[in-house]
Amino acid sequence: MSVVTEQLNRSIAPVIKDATEFDLKLKPYDKYVLDNGVEVYAVNAGTQEVLSLELVFSAGNWFEQQNNIAAATNYLIKNGTKSKTAFQLNEHFDYYGSHLSRGCYNETANIVLHCIDRHFATHLPVIAEMITDAIYPQHELDIYKQNMQQRLTVSLKKCDFVAGRLIDEYVFGKDHPYGVYSNKEDYDALQQEQLQAFYKKYYTEGKCIIFAAGLLPADFEQELNRTIGQLPLNQKEIPTILHPVTSAAEKKYRIANDPNGVQGAIRLAQPFPNRHHPDFQPVQVLNTLFGGFFGSRLMSNIREDKGYTYGIHSYILNHISTTAWMISTEAGRDVSEATITEVYNEMKDLREELVDDEELQLVKNYLIGTILGDLDGPFHIIGRWKNLILNDLDENYFYKSVNIIKTISAKELQELANKYLHPEKFYELVVV
């Protein structure tokens, strides 16, 4: 008897199931409405007894009358209430190993709690206190101003930081919430009374929506309602404010920031419509092919073939009312201009040549695989939902997006490239 050993042929790839054959499901949320009308979206799932609770307020810099008011109000909400000092507040959360963070964005600002389930109920009254009784002590504001100014002087030494500010200004205008940035004087100008007034209007009596995820405790809804549900939130209308975009007339900029700099921070950007525009979802596929993942055209050419940069990426900014299509990299000082030329070459290629089937399939599979991986765990799932809800969208948008990824053709991608990927449409900036 002879035994035939099957020789393993390592040059042949194993058979795969095309990711586009996967059936993607976005786990639905549970929705509650608290006594005061605050809506709660919750995804109850997971393997560990931990949770995240995010209170989203309509309190971003969209609503401020003066630079940095929104950000300072959000930051200092944790720095003292009528009954607790900043230290006591911090210690309260730290003692239980919990994490209370806050963040200020354009339309929204948030307070986020991460904790082990069994400590949840202990934290709620303290969070409620932060929403109603924060006092904004003068000495806390003084320390904040000083430290933020110091941090700014360090950041301004970095070419990527400077480039990020300038490109936003070119695209949206200095007076638009998406284009504005902080200067040293803006911190000097901050007054305690301004913060207290902004706080009262946009937090204490503001508009709030809650996103929660994790293995939620049984009394989750009840505890939330007993505390946050009794606050004077959502009783008043938030003013509607319009901010017109004023893009710069000049398109090309070269800025010298650091005479000894060894790299140039490159940003190319063009204004782009928001998620409600019919091109938004198909362009996500085109963007992925162009510069949205490690195997993208930009990465393959400019990093993996030429070695000009450690990384180059393109993406649509995550803004709500209107947005921009951005290309971003830090490249060697001597090859910055060559990098821009190559970016434009890649645009030309996408305009003139149809993407072949193999590459298109790869991009589709990659995107579907990413979504599949990104739906892993309750925190990721609620993140998807939050993005939909804050953009005034629902699950149909998610399923439509998946469908577009699965079905978009090379021809449609080329048409989109011809519509958008023209060098003359882009603002072009290098900061050394």
Next chain:
Amino acid sequence: MIKFERYILSNGLRLLIHKDFATPMAVVNVLYDVGARDEEENRTGFAHLFEHLMFGGSINIPDYDEPLQLAGGENNAYTTNDLTNYYCQLPAENIETAFWLESDRMLSLAFSEKSLDVQRKVVSEEFKEHYLNKPYGDVWHKMREMAYKQHPYKWMTIGKELKHIEEAQLQDVKNFFFKHYTPSNAILVVAGNVETEKVLQLAEKWFGSIPSGEKYVRQLPKEPAQTEARRMEVKADVPLDAFVKTWHMPSRLERGYYVTDLITDILGGGASSRLYESLVKGKKFFSNIECYHFGSIDNGLLTIEGKLVKGVNIEEAERAVNEEVEKMKTELVDEKELQKVINKTESTILFEDMSVMSRASSLAYYELLGDAELMNDELQRYQSITAQELLEESKKIFNENNSNTLYYLSKN
């Protein structure tokens, strides 16, 4: 409690399987027992450069990324001074693609001149982006050289100088590969929506025939105990003075490591920590201050680092830091504060364990330390630490002769 099964293939490759049917994904994590500490002093930055080359094509597969992306997968890798770790996540149905790719690059790389040439440039740009073109970017370069005289922790993972990377030759690459990238120096973790039988069969099929290679025996010089305080003053084009001070601390498996970890949390773990409360909020000497360590496997450095408020005298600031440090040596930490940092540790562990990817890399890491089961005892080890131990360990570590102080001053 993270459950896992352990197998050892005949070529010495260790295999851990961790099942989680709540996810549709699978994770394949390969850890190689090699880091920047295994480099020669005149060839630094190599472990990390090599990590880049692992994506430049293997002996039978011209491109690593494409087939993985085609299978709906994502991947990345990182190198530290201790180890190199590669991980990919993909839909569980397509897991064999990961076995195929990972096994081929363990078998042998393609060793292409082009890939080396490009990745030398890419890593040089990475070096510039993170360490040259940033204010304070060379702090750790200077600190490591001051604190370590013998042990290879004296250079950073990215390398001692750009030149070492620029001069790397293909022969160096080959030598490095055959010395370190062998089954006996690797740990394979497969996690997620997977069945044991299937994983064993795939592991045998793809990894089983790779020659075992020689087990690399690490013989690193031990850093001799430091006997006098070291100090350095640098003037640079930075807007603010920075203060950085380090003390040698126990290695990863010593009990003192866990005690030190809690000490860093008490001093510098967030807005209720001692240094923040006393020096940022109280005395207003620093605009930020932190206390941390890198989690090094060999003896690491407990670090206190901060930027000074403009106009504050750095010597006065150092005295204020030393006062806080002195308290750790003379006063018992009270029960509530000790409980706080233990609670923080519990919470950190629980949150880290949420993602299957993170569980997979943790299992590989603890297996590297000696036994993946250590992962499940971590919290208990922290919970058993007493205030008396914090005091004793503080006395050992916070000795001026064991310290390295860097004044990184603004030229302007």
